[in-house]
Amino acid sequence: MPIKSPFLNVKETAEYLNIPLSRAAWAVGGIKFPAIQFGSHWRIHKEKLDEWVKENPEFLAELRAPLRGREQHGD
Numbered sequence: 001m002p003i004k005s006p007f008l009n010v011k012e013t014a015e016y017l018n019i020p021l022s023r024a025a026w027a028v029g030g031i032k033f034p035a036i037q038f039g040s041h042w043r044i045h046k047e048k049l050d051e052w053v054k055e056n057p058e059f060l061a062e063l064r065a066p067l068r069g070r071e072q073h074g075d
Contacts, residue, residue, distance in 0.1 A: 007043040
């Protein structure tokens, strides 16, 4: 039986929170989410992320808002 990691990568975080990948990457790189960097890879502890979401519902709502302008095109 495989061991389930308590950590999510950026893509898994985006899927878990139902936000665009670009916004998840921005939030991780901007130290908005509780993340740890291992070399060039970021990992987000799921339990800490759940706590962060409870404490910051307005920020999560902003991340889920429709994309605007250049952000729609990945710029």
